Every structure is written in structure tokens, then in C-alpha cells.
Amino acid sequence: MSELTGLTLKAAIEGLKSRAFSSEELTRAHSQAVEAARPLNAYVLETPDHALAMARASDGRIARGEGGPLEGVPLGIKDLFCTRGFRTTAGSKILEDFTPTYESTVTSNLWRDGAVMLGKLNLDEFAMGSSNETSAFGPVTNPWRARESNQQLTPGGSSGGSAAAVAADLCLAATATDTGGSIRQPAAFTGTVGIKPTYGRCSRWGIVAFASSLDQAGPIAKTVEDAAILLRSMAGHDPKDSTSLPAEVPDFPSFVGKPVKGLKVGIPREYRVEGMPEEIEKLWQSGIAWLKDAGCEIVEVSLPHTRYALPAYYIVAPAEASSNLARYDGMRYGLRVDGKNLTDVYEETRGHGFGEEVKRRILIGTYVLSAGYYDAYYLRAQKVRRKIADDFDQAFQKVDALLTPTAPSAAFALGDRTADPVAMYLNDVFTVTVNLAGLPGVSVPAGLDSKGLPLGLQLIGRALDEGTLFSLAGAVEKAAAFKSKPERWWA
Amino acid sequence: MAIDAATVRRVARLARIRESNDRLEPLAKELSSILGWIEQLNEVDVEGVEPMTSAVHARLPMREDEVTDGGDAEAILANAPAKADGFFVVPKVVE
Numbered sequence: 001m002s003e004l005t006g007l008t009l010k011a012a013i014e015g016l017k018s019r020a021f022s023s024e025e026l027t028r029a030h031s032q033a034v035e036a037a038r039p040l041n042a043y044v045l046e047t048p049d050h051a052l053a054m055a056r057a058s059d060g061r062i063a064r065g066e067g068g069p070l071e072g073v074p075l076g077i078k079d080l081f082c083t084r085g086f087r088t089t090a091g092s093k094i095l096e097d098f099t100p101t102y103e104s105t106v107t108s109n110l111w112r113d114g115a116v117m118l119g120k121l122n123l124d125e126f127a128m129g130s131s132n133e134t135s136a137f138g139p140v141t142n143p144w145r146a147r148e149s150n151q152q153l154t155p156g157g158s159s160g161g162s163a164a165a166v167a168a169d170l171c172l173a174a175t176a177t178d179t180g181g182s183i184r185q186p187a188a189f190t191g192t193v194g195i196k197p198t199y200g201r202c203s204r205w206g207i208v209a210f211a212s213s214l215d216q217a218g219p220i221a222k223t224v225e226d227a228a229i230l231l232r233s234m235a236g237h238d239p240k241d242s243t244s245l246p247a248e249v250p251d252f253p254s255f256v257g258k259p260v261k262g263l264k265v266g267i268p269r270e271y272r273v274e275g276m277p278e279e280i281e282k283l284w285q286s287g288i289a290w291l292k293d294a295g296c297e298i299v300e301v302s303l304p305h306t307r308y309a310l311p312a313y314y315i316v317a318p319a320e321a322s323s324n325l326a327r328y329d330g331m332r333y334g335l336r337v338d339g340k341n342l343t344d345v346y347e348e349t350r351g352h353g354f355g356e357e358v359k360r361r362i363l364i365g366t367y368v369l370s371a372g373y374y375d376a377y378y379l380r381a382q383k384v385r386r387k388i389a390d391d392f393d394q395a396f397q398k399v400d401a402l403l404t405p406t407a408p409s410a411a412f413a414l415g416d417r418t419a420d421p422v423a424m425y426l427n428d429v430f431t432v433t434v435n436l437a438g439l440p441g442v443s444v445p446a447g448l449d450s451k452g453l454p455l456g457l458q459l460i461g462r463a464l465d466e467g468t469l470f471s472l473a474g475a476v477e478k479a480a481a482f483k484s485k486p487e488r489w490w491a
Numbered sequence: 492m493a494i495d496a497a498t499v500r501r502v503a504r505l506a507r508i509r510e511s512n513d514r515l516e517p518l519a520k521e522l523s524s525i526l527g528w529i530e531q532l533n534e535v536d537v538e539g540v541e542p543m544t545s546a547v548h549a550r551l552p553m554r555e556d557e558v559t560d561g562g563d564a565e566a567i568l569a570n571a572p573a574k575a576d577g578f579f580v581v582p583k584v585v586e
Contacts, residue, residue, distance in 0.1 A: 037585075065504070090575075096572055097570075099569070099570065101496070101563075101566035101567075101569050101570075102566075176585075189569070198546045199546035199547055200546070200549075213544070213545060213546055214546070239552075239554065242551050242552060243545070243546075243547060243549075245547060245549065247550075276544050305535065308531065308532055308534075308535055310529060311530075311531055311532050312531040313534060314525065314528075314529055315532075322506060326507075327576040329507070330572060330579050331571075331572070331579055332570070332571060332579055333570035333571060333572075334570070335572070336572035336573070338582075339582075340497075341582065341583075342581070342582045342583075342584050343507070345582050346507040347504075347507050347508060347509035348509055350506070350507055350508045350509070351508050351509030351510065352509075354508065359508055359510070360518070360521060361523060362506050362508060363502050363503060363506060363508070364498070364522060364525060365504050366493070366505050366506040367498075367502045367522070370502065370505060379542055380532055380533075380535075380537060381532060382542035382543050382544060383535075383537035383541075383542050383543070384532055384537060385542075385543040386540050386541060386542060386543035387535065387537070387540060389543060389545060421521060421524070421525055422524060422525060422528050434545075436543075437546070437547075437571070438546025438547060441523070463547075463548075
């Protein structure tokens, strides 16, 4: 049934509407593909029976001429979104047996619109990582491999399961989240499209919190149009999240294919970093040429505080994480490890329940917030964050969007960068600025490197201007004509 | 700034995370290296800059002060490691 799993989301929606196939057939084909792809470790929970029940209900609605914009399409859900009655782990041992009694707003929106859940997707523990290697359930393997190599590569992180599942046709599209690049970097590493919308576009209610002022949900999909279709359903104001924006959700798919003639696209000179492979620089130049051909005006711009974004992020994010993760105390839910007294129970529970990277970040966060250091670290980082956001404000007075590479390298080997935390953090050098400023950013697959691995280009837009990003991303996608798929070595 | 093993022990205690003694030195090295890298923020002139505390330019909304949720003790207790008679069971705190 590989014809059905090979469909785009858009084609599947049309096929279901015209009754070319049923949701049950489409869902079965995907559940079989998920089972056959277990070596990739993309799913941490498969829910084929639930999926089938949802698919049959969808088929009933389609037969009656009813149904929402996602009626009957099987999706994968990052295991950071709480799903009622289905285990939600955040990739952590501390939530190994946690079954929410409520549904996240984003997934509620998807079920409202008719989507079918195939299962829960692997991720870095609490979304803290850039290679999916911090997951308590083991890393996801990238479906892509370098030419003539059996080496296992990372799909990126933290949404590694989402990106791998979409690239390997294990779902039509997937939900993901992005705190410092966790949608866009895995999308770039797997030849998929990922958009982190404006902070506040999607409700954070029911998403396991990492760094609340940076976390934002978004889709990973096979095409720009598919990403627009899924984001339209995920987004929307939610009174249960006080930072959710009371803004209308535009008809995102209608922006894909719109002419981009006359749009001004900025090229930030500070994104030319030392040690970046020449191939990525070349791809960036191709992107510039494609947008010029499509009628865009290319303008060089400066974002002078770019290099300070990562160090500022590694104060702000761990500080917020240390506060958010204080809730895992072994009392109300999650793991409890017994001890001699209450403090002992807390310490044993958290010592055993959290993995190394999560503990490291909680310790950094606790340190920078502790008495005597708050001003030197946290307050200073918040001021630098303001300067980074101001850089963007100034650039957007001259241009409509920015074009950059998504990541400074292609997918690297599993195990390659686990020894040095700072080397791992540098993965997010081009993506993290966008989270700090709260802006939308999209990664589009733009080509293969000399080893045959996908590379992505990133477009950054003004707050709430995802529409322009979808138009530009569509233009890049069309010009790049990226049609490559990984070989199915796992099945 | 270099962090020593004693500081790691103190911070781990503040964070209520048990770290074994043999992890303190390696952690001190890792955290020192991360914080050393973060030090470059000192190059930025932040004089008179308003700290950015939120990514959105919106005021926090207010709502009516009324009960909108609750009365679902069973759901709240569903994932409790220990429970009895509609309560969480926790370790003894008062002697």
C-alpha cells in the first residue's frame, strides 16, 4: 500500500473526498508502515486500534457528506502533546507511566477537524536536545543515510520522531514543537518542511512545558502546502493559554503559490559563520538566485547581535526549564522513588527520573537564578534578548522576510556530538534567534549535499506574517524541485 | 566563571536532584565550560536596555473571577504514585 503512504496530505484529503479510497484503507496502510519501520524508533507509542476506530468514524462522516478539513487523515503526534487516555512521556523516564486525563488544545483542534491519531512520536527528553539522543526511549534513526554508507544518522531534535516519521512516510504529517530550532533543524535534516509559527499562534495548553516564553507548536510535513493545511487547524486563540494571541487564523494554504514578485528578502550577513560547509553557502546562494528569479528584491541586512543569541538562550531556556520542571516532585504524578524523608524522596525521584541533559540544564537554570547571580546572568540575558529582537525590528523596516540556512551542517552521525554539550548547542545557531524574538520561521528542503543528505533553507518573517512565509517558502520549494526520498532500507 | 564540585553539590541540593559524589567533578567541568562560553554576553552593552520578559507585545488578558473548572478529584488523582480516600499520599512531613 505504499501508494497511499506516499501521498501528500493535500492529495490524501482530495482522495478521501472523491472516495478514491477510504480513511480505513489509508489508516491501515500507515499503521502497517509504522509497524514495519520499528528499527527507526520514531514512534514511542503505536495506537493502531484507536486509529482504526477514528478512521471508521471519519468514513461515516464522509459518507454523510460531513467532515472537517482534516477528515480521515492519519497523523503522528509528538509525545510532548498530552493525549487523553494515551500515555504521554515527553521522552522522559519521570513520565514513563503518565496517562493524561485531558487533551492538549492543539490536538483537540486536530480531532475537531477530523484527523486520525496513529501514535506518539519520539523526541529528546522534555524537548531538550538537537539529535534525539537524550530520549529515555533511545534515539530515532534518520531514514536518510549517506550514499554507500550504513552509518546511522541523527534525524535532528528535539522533534526527531516527527521529522523521521514524515520523511519515511509513517504518517501524512506530524505535530512538533520548537523552543530553539526543534521543528526546523530536524526538518532540514530529513528533507521535510517545518514551520515554527509566531509565538502565541498555537496554544501551549496541554503541551509539556520546557521554556514557556520560547515554546511554540507547529507542523512538520512533506510539502509547504501540507504544512499550511496542518497549521491552519493547529492554530487559534485559546483562553486557557494566557499568551495565546487573540488573532484570526488566516487561510494559510491560500498563500502557497501566490506571486512573490516585489517582495524584499533580506540576507543577514552575520549568518555566514566560521566553519560552515561550502555546500551550505552554495545552497544559500542558490536560494538567493531562486527568489531573484521569482521577482524578489534581495537586500543585505545586518543583525549585529546574532552571535549572542545562543549564549542568551542557554540562560533563558534553562532558567525557565528549572522552574517548569520543579513540578516533577513525585507527589501528584510521575515517578516516585522512596527515601528516608521528604527531601530525600524529592532528590531520589528527580535524580533517577531525569536524564543527564535535563539535569544539566536544571542545574544551569538553578545556578543562574540563584542569589547573587540573577543580575549577572538572567537579567543580562533578558536585555541581550531585547537587543536581538530589536535587530529584527530594524531589519523588518527594510525587508519583508529573511533568507538563511536552517542548520550549519547536514545530519551527523548518532554519537558524534554527545561528548561536548556546547558543540551540540551550536546546531541551533541559525534557528534560536527566531525563538528569542518570537517570530515565525520555516525550513524548506532545498537540495542534497555531496553525500546525498538533505539540506534546508530557512525563511524568517514578521510576527503574525506566516502568510508571506508560506508564499516565499512555496517559491523556494518550486525552484528547488526537491523530490528525493530516502531509500527504504528499514523495511 | 569556574564552578567547583562544592558549588555543584549546593546547586543540585537547591534543585532537589541527587547527584552521586563521582558525578560532581565531571559536572563541575561541564557547567564551567558552558558558563565560560556564556560569558561572552559581557561584551554586549546593555546599559539602559529594558529586559525582555515576553515574546509578545500584548498585555496579559483578564477574565471574570469565576469557577470554570474543578470538581474532578478522580481525574486529578488518576496518575498519583500513592493515593487514599480521595487524597494524595505523601511522605510524613511533621514528626
